[in-house]
Amino acid sequence: MLEVSDVTRMFGRRRAVDGVDLTLAAGDCLALFGPNGAGKTTLLRLISGLLKPTKGAIRVGGQSLRDDASARGLLGLISHQSMLYSALTSRENVEFAARLYGISGARSAAMRALERMRIADRANAPVRSLSRGLQQRVSIARAIVHEPRVVLLDEPYTGLDAAGGAALTDMLSALRADGACLVLVTHNVEEGLALSTQAAVMLNGRIARRDDARGLDHRVYQADYRAMVLGAIDRRSERVSVSA
Amino acid sequence: MTSVSRDRPVLGGFFFIAVLAVVALYVRAIFFTPLEAIQGAAQKIYYIHVPSAIGAYTAVSITALASLIYLWLKDDRADRMAEASAEVGLVFMSMVLITGPLWAHKIWNAWWVWWDLRLTLSLFLWFVIVGYLVLRGAIEDPAQRGRYSAVLAVLGALLIPFIHLSVYFSTAHMHPDPIVLQPSKPKLPPEMLITFLSGIGAFLLLCLAMIQARYRLGEMKDELAAIEAERGY
Amino acid sequence: MIGARPPGTLSAALLVARKDLAIEFRTRTAFFSSLVFAVLALTIFYFTWDESVVAPNDRAPGVLWVVLTFSALLGLQRSFGLEEHDRGIDALLVSPISRESIYLGKAIGNLIFLSAVQLVAIPALALFYNMPVGRPLLVVSGIVFLAMVGIVAVGTLFSAMAVNTRLAELLLPMLSLPFFVPILMSAAQAAARVFAGRPVSEVGFLLKLLVAFDIVFMFACTLAFSFTLEE
Numbered sequence: 244m245l246e247v248s249d250v251t252r253m254f255g256r257r258r259a260v261d262g263v264d265l266t267l268a269a270g271d272c273l274a275l276f277g278p279n280g281a282g283k284t285t286l287l288r289l290i291s292g293l294l295k296p297t298k299g300a301i302r303v304g305g306q307s308l309r310d311d312a313s314a315r316g317l318l319g320l321i322s323h324q325s326m327l328y329s330a331l332t333s334r335e336n337v338e339f340a341a342r343l344y345g346i347s348g349a350r351s352a353a354m355r356a357l358e359r360m361r362i363a364d365r366a367n368a369p370v371r372s373l374s375r376g377l378q379q380r381v382s383i384a385r386a387i388v389h390e391p392r393v394v395l396l397d398e399p400y401t402g403l404d405a406a407g408g409a410a411l412t413d414m415l416s417a418l419r420a421d422g423a424c425l426v427l428v429t430h431n432v433e434e435g436l437a438l439s440t441q442a443a444v445m446l447n448g449r450i451a452r453r454d455d456a457r458g459l460d461h462r463v464y465q466a467d468y469r470a471m472v473l474g475a476i477d478r479r480s481e482r483v484s485v486s487a
Numbered sequence: 488m489t490s491v492s493r494d495r496p497v498l499g500g501f502f503f504i505a506v507l508a509v510v511a512l513y514v515r516a517i518f519f520t521p522l523e524a525i526q527g528a529a530q531k532i533y534y535i536h537v538p539s540a541i542g543a544y545t546a547v548s549i550t551a552l553a554s555l556i557y558l559w560l561k562d563d564r565a566d567r568m569a570e571a572s573a574e575v576g577l578v579f580m581s582m583v584l585i586t587g588p589l590w591a592h593k594i595w596n597a598w599w600v601w602w603d604l605r606l607t608l609s610l611f612l613w614f615v616i617v618g619y620l621v622l623r624g625a626i627e628d629p630a631q632r633g634r635y636s637a638v639l640a641v642l643g644a645l646l647i648p649f650i651h652l653s654v655y656f657s658t659a660h661m662h663p664d665p666i667v668l669q670p671s672k673p674k675l676p677p678e679m680l681i682t683f684l685s686g687i688g689a690f691l692l693l694c695l696a697m698i699q700a701r702y703r704l705g706e707m708k709d710e711l712a713a714i715e716a717e718r719g720y
Numbered sequence: 721m722i723g724a725r726p727p728g729t730l731s732a733a734l735l736v737a738r739k740d741l742a743i744e745f746r747t748r749t750a751f752f753s754s755l756v757f758a759v760l761a762l763t764i765f766y767f768t769w770d771e772s773v774v775a776p777n778d779r780a781p782g783v784l785w786v787v788l789t790f791s792a793l794l795g796l797q798r799s800f801g802l803e804e805h806d807r808g809i810d811a812l813l814v815s816p817i818s819r820e821s822i823y824l825g826k827a828i829g830n831l832i833f834l835s836a837v838q839l840v841a842i843p844a845l846a847l848f849y850n851m852p853v854g855r856p857l858l859v860v861s862g863i864v865f866l867a868m869v870g871i872v873a874v875g876t877l878f879s880a881m882a883v884n885t886r887l888a889e890l891l892l893p894m895l896s897l898p899f900f901v902p903i904l905m906s907a908a909q910a911a912a913r914v915f916a917g918r919p920v921s922e923v924g925f926l927l928k929l930l931v932a933f934d935i936v937f938m939f940a941c942t943l944a945f946s947f948t949l950e951e
Contacts, residue, residue, distance in 0.1 A: 318816050638881070642874075
């Protein structure tokens with residue numbers, strides 16, 4: 244469903260993403276961990292088509308992302324920014340997204356998506372009148388209204404309260420049961436491992452460690468992960484202090 | 488990493504030859520070229536005004552061409568050339584805009600003449616170049632900067648015929664005769680012609696020399712940025 | 721969703737345009753700012769000349785173009801500004817619609833916005849300046865429309881570029897200035913002559929120049945837009 248082959252992205256001379264390979268089948272969920280600046284968000288932006296890779300290729304549902312605009316129709320992105328228009332209502336925002344993807348019956352699809360995120364009661368409220376957490380729910384509804392096959396999530400639980408978090412988890416499980424695959428970037432190891440079939444750690448643009456998430460001991464993994472991250476930070480500060 | 492530019496100074500032999508050529512031109516223009524009958528000494532501005540314009544338009548053409556190449560090939564050197572050429576173009580265009588009104592005031596007693604095609608075109612090209620340089624200054628990412636400024640440069644080049652035509656047709660009724668500041672007709676006598684042509688030659692040399700110098704400066708700046716990036720500043 | 725067909729370029733453009741207009745309709749800030757400015761300009765220009773020296777009829781063309789340019793800049797500034805705030809533009813880029821349709825949609829939205837402002841400003845002009853309401857005014861409205869297309873073509877592109885830079889509010893008018901000049905020069909001259917009672921055939925070339933500008937730059941800017949977006 245998702246194939247990332249040897250993808251590299253440079254910004255000037257800096258390698259933000261360095262030779263990353265990923266393969267996800269229908270129903271898979273990859274939890275992607277890593278410190279700030281490791282390249283996780285850049286990788287998501289590459290997979291979503293917002294950035295073009297300097298090298299390498301990305302295929303979604305068997306179609307090349309670079310060559311086929313319709314491959315984008317299979318993607319959904321949830322990121323730090325809400326990508327909503329604050330003057331429009333929740334329903335209008337989600338309905339607009341539905342139309343962009345060519346969904347017939349956009350209005351009912353929008354209402355269904357809002358219901359899944361348990362925010363249908365605020366369908367006619369302008370987004371700017373909603374709290375950050377509720378806006379996040381609308382943003383998620385917007386991202387999945389077209390039932391994407393590949394869902395990219397950048398710390399989606401941020402700002403969500405317990406009810407919102409539960410709605411999100413239910414929705415993600417349903418999508419996976421339906422055959423979608425997920426890439427979940429998160430700092431919360433527990434949360435990430437709970438949902439996933441694969442786990443990976445990104446450091447300095449590379450995949451430093453890859454595991455099958457089913458059957459992992461969460462506590463051991465958490466400790467290992469902390470050690471990896473702190474080690475990487477120490478090495479980075481060593482480099483800076485030598486050249487100063 | 489080997490330094491490309493350590494062996495070649497920013498201001499090289501070519502530059503000094505060009506400067507000498509311009510100095511020689513001035514000496515000839517001031518002392519060895521006859522005065523024009525009607526306009527007197529003021530006409531000698533012509534030997535700066537027109538060559539500056541030719542230098543300016545050459546530089547601007549180089550920017551436009553380099554920008555096209557950059558959009559096509561994404562080669563950083565093309566972007567550096569476009570930037571160097573734009574800055575030099577700004578200098579020469581400013582000369583045109585300074586000498587133009589000075590001369591216009593002497594012959595027509597008006598500081599600005601909208602119907603003079605060269606002057607008006609130079610004014611708006613000057614704005615395009617300033618916009619280009621400000622745009623470059625406002626973008627940090629080199630790839631985005633190269634892309635955006637290249638697009639602006641190509642659109643600016645596309646604009647030129649439209650400015651030309653719109654000025655011509657909007658001002659045709661204002662002054663029917665010469666539409667470009669010219670010395671008295673019909674033809675220049677030989678001494679003036681030689682000065683005029685050498686002027687063009689000298690200014691072209693200077694223009695190209697300055698672009699080369701600015702390009703080398705650009706190379707050095709990029710090298711410095713690369714070293715700083717590696718060290719992690 | 722597998723099987724859903726994303727909208728074609730024109731439909732997607734209209735979707736984007738409708739969305740932009742819906743937002744403007746909801747907030748109305750740019751529209752009312754433009755109207756307030758228009759009335760201010762109309763009033764000021766009326767009093768800047770001595771009536772015995774320059775008749776109101778002769779001042780009218782000048783105000784028209786000032787109002788048009790400034791309301792255009794106001795509308796254009798907002799055009800991509802509203803996408804920037806919460807990165808709505810990212811949602812557009814991730815979706816399967818073409819880049820060209822984003823540009824076209826924004827341009828159409830801007831054109832409709834400007835037309836709405838002119839629909840108020842031109843009659844206001846005729847009213848305050850006691851202009852004859854007849855064929856000349858109609859022809860001038862047509863010239864205004866041609867000018868708007870060119871302004872919107874170039875302005876929409878620069879709005880997209882400027883919003884991604886540090887000096888966004890400075891850059892849009894600064895970059896647009898030289899590009900607006902041939903439009904405004906030709907349109908203003910043509911309108912002035914029409915207002916002065918000259919036949920339309922006399923301004924034929926200026927009008928053709930305007931149309932040529934519109935076509936060339938609509939095409940060039942649509943192409944250029946994909947370059948400015950591709951990262």
